[in-house]
Amino acid sequence: MRFFERLADRIERADSVVSVGLDPDPDRIPSFLSDADLPRWAFNRRIIDATHEHAACYKPNAAFYEDADGWRALEETVAYAAGKDVPVLLDAKRADIGNTTRQYAEVLERVDAITVNPYMGRDSLQPFLDREDAGVFVLCRTSNPGGSDLQDLELDSGEPLYERVAALADGWNANGNVGLVVGATTPEELAEVRAIVPEIPFLVPGVGAQGGDAEAAVEHGLAAYPGVDVDVGLVNSSRGIVFAGEEAARSDDEATYFGAAGDAAKRLKRRLNRHR
Numbered sequence: 538m539r540f541f542e543r544l545a546d547r548i549e550r551a552d553s554v555v556s557v558g559l560d561p562d563p564d565r566i567p568s569f570l571s572d573a574d575l576p577r578w579a580f581n582r583r584i585i586d587a588t589h590e591h592a593a594c595y596k597p598n599a600a601f602y603e604d605a606d607g608w609r610a611l612e613e614t615v616a617y618a619a620g621k622d623v624p625v626l627l628d629a630k631r632a633d634i635g636n637t638t639r640q641y642a643e644v645l646e647r648v649d650a651i652t653v654n655p656y657m658g659r660d661s662l663q664p665f666l667d668r669e670d671a672g673v674f675v676l677c678r679t680s681n682p683g684g685s686d687l688q689d690l691e692l693d694s695g696e697p698l699y700e701r702v703a704a705l706a707d708g709w710n711a712n713g714n715v716g717l718v719v720g721a722t723t724p725e726e727l728a729e730v731r732a733i734v735p736e737i738p739f740l741v742p743g744v745g746a747q748g749g750d751a752e753a754a755v756e757h758g759l760a761a762y763p764g765v766d767v768d769v770g771l772v773n774s775s776r777g778i779v780f781a782g783e784e785a786a787r788s789d790d791e792a793t794y795f796g797a798a799g800d801a802a803k804r805l806k807r808r809l810n811r812h813r
């Protein structure tokens with residue numbers, strides 16, 4: 538089964554397009570978990586227990602796992618999410634020259650999908666694109682303030698670079714496995730990219746902690762996919778869900794802390810579903 542078919546299945550079962558970002562910043566892991574063997578894994582396991590009913594996917598960002606214990610924590614996390622039948626999208630923003638990128642793409646043996654960076658061009662993405670069953674989300678218009686520095690640059694044709702990336706990604710989609718990353722912080726660009734690629738699902742980060750537009754994320758982020766009954770796409774929130782417990786009363790109480798994460802995921806799911 539292709540990634541977007543598996544994702545559609547999950548979206549239907551959870552009635553949700555929420556991507557729960559697993560970004561376990563070590564400085565914010567609650568002190569009651571600091572003695573755990575792998576605090577990031579202990580944290581993620583509890584987050585998954587609290588949120589999986591509302592999760593269309595989990596999106597661990599590789600930056601939070603790039604040390605020896607981190608890789609172990611990530612491995613445990615991926616296996617645990619799979620056990621709950623929730624796809625995992627590794628946010629690694631990868632791509633490189635041929636032999637290197639072939640190694641990078643090996644990670645798709647262990648996760649369902651990945652984010653990739655188009656800056657080095659098609660050959661740097663080919664080994665990912667060749668994995669017919671995996672999802673490959675190409676950065677297009679990112680949510681950060683500096684996203685405009687390069688991505689908005691106008692080409693000779695008059696189009697901004699991010700629009701060219703969208704058009705190129707359409708051409709890279711022979712296997713029906715390409716998605717685009719377009720931030721919720723730039724709703725007009727979301728609409729523009731959607732007009733260029735009516736059939737490519739988006740990963741829309743930037744709602745929650747970055748204050749992006751959740752309604753526009755749903756309106757433009759989802760796309761019909763051949764052979765499935767629901768529109769497909771993902772709207773991600775990381776800190777707004779996993780650290781919701783910091784604001785809960787008695788947040789040093791484990792049940793309250795992780796209950797708040799579950800509530801935050803459920804609230805986001807309902808908010809997004811109002812616009813689906």
Ligand SMILES: O=C(O)c1cc(=O)[nH]c(=O)n1[C@@H]1O[C@H](COP(=O)(O)O)[C@@H](O)[C@H]1O
Nearest residue numbers: 598628652679680720742746747774775776
């Ligand atoms: O590729 C991404 O997921 C991504 C692209 C982008 O344009 N903006 C963006 O915030 N992200 C990621 O989405 C997550 C957002 O986290 P929060 O701001 O805490 O919801 C982080 O893991 C970011 O790296």
